[in-house]
Amino acid sequence: MAIRLSSSFTLLVIFCFFTIPLFLCNGFPDQPTGQHHHHPRFTRQNYRDALTKSIIFFEGQRSGRLPANQRVTWRRNSGLSDGSAMHVDLVGGYYDAGDNVKFGFPMAFTTTMLSWSVLEFGGLMKGELQNARQAIRWATDYLLKATAHPDTIYVQVGDASKDHACWERPEDMDTPRSVFKVDRNSPGSDVAGETAAALAAASLVFRRSDPTYSKILIRRAMRVFQFADKYRGAYSNGLNKFVCPYYCSYSGYEDELLWGAAWLHRATKNPTYLNYIEVNGQTLGAAEYDNTFGWDNKHVGARILLSKAFLVQKVRSLHDYKGHADNFICSLIPGAPFSSTKYTPGGLLFKMSDSNMQYVTSSSFLLLTYAKYLTSARTLVNCGGTVVTPKRLRSIAKKQVDYLLGDNPLKMSYMVGYGRRYPQRIHHRGASLPSIAVHPAKIQCSAGFSAMKSQSPNPNVHVGAIVGGPDQYDRFPDQRSDYEQSEPATYINAPLVGALAYLAHSFGQL
Incomplete structure (x- = not known):
């Protein structure tokens, strides 16, 4: 963590013809940009392999006592x-x-996005569904512990500045494991709202497979949301010197209150939450021009989520969210009126130099999810006279995912362990130091920096890790010290899980 600012072709055709709705097979004509023109029914990427790996990554990020079925053995x-x-x-x-x-703040967002991935596309995941659920449960078990006391959330374990002064394996950790919390006296509506969203979204994931667990999650989500709403404030006010500049709440807490309420409405169908959104939605969702979706800013996600209630469930009072969601979509469409998104020369959506890939994965997920809602409602997006179809949204999302997986000027996959060429020196302590199996003796705090500074590839391949990605000119130096481009993060992977499940299914790989 560093400072964060805000088989064969014929078989496939036959498979498509008999088993998949036509629009899935017909989709994805490449946009004319002078780049590759694949046959629309063929893709070079193995989305199924990427899906498997995107979920395995979470096992490499686990803290605590690892289970017997742990696949990441380093x-x-x-x-x-x-x-x-x-x-x-x-x-x-x-x-x-x-x-x-x-x-806790990015962990809760990761949990919400993993859950949303499963809710929208879990039915397409086949054998990976169980692995995705386990990745979610590893997080929700922890979030239940962190919210065990009423009106209190434990939001961080570890002193970030002391942790960052060492380069050591988590297994050797000897820096202070200080605990930080929000409560009535030092509120955190942002982290509490996101935690409520995570618990509510996850409750839907487990509703059929583990109804008892699901009920525990939704009850806790309701209690946590009540705390978020009643004691208002940004968590980085009271905890500034511990959470900033790492995961400061730059966008305020209003977006998390709307987002939390939207998830509780979807999970409970309780009119209380719909009423809350109707009464408070305008003030909480005011930043309509804001088209960045990530661990800090949930405005766009809330709009897409609430537009589902309007489009699919026909909740008339949420009509405005369709317009707000359309505005976000229009901002992404190259060449459309109101388009405001920058792309690299190679075609990658580019928001900012630090961990840009998180915006690529989250935007791709939202494009595919919104396309699903629009298709259900048999409707389109109108961008100032330019009509945009769900098929076009899927095409843009596919292009972004393909770039991430290797369809780019460097022919580099930005997912570790996927494809022929991928980052070798990711900014990750555990991956860059020899494992306990190879080197059982403790590696002291500062001794690890020699590994950090070395040019050797990491000894442990952190399968599925997606790094921050290339710069605005499609360049990627693959330097371990370059945390902006070379560090993976859970919230980069989480939305991609859903996108990969959709694409793997569409191309007959699942």
């Missing part, structure tokens, strides 16, 4: 006394990125 147990500084059990959860701190 990791071992870590953080087994987490929470003891405040006499609470906070063992488990995920390290957010390449360091050993557990940041």
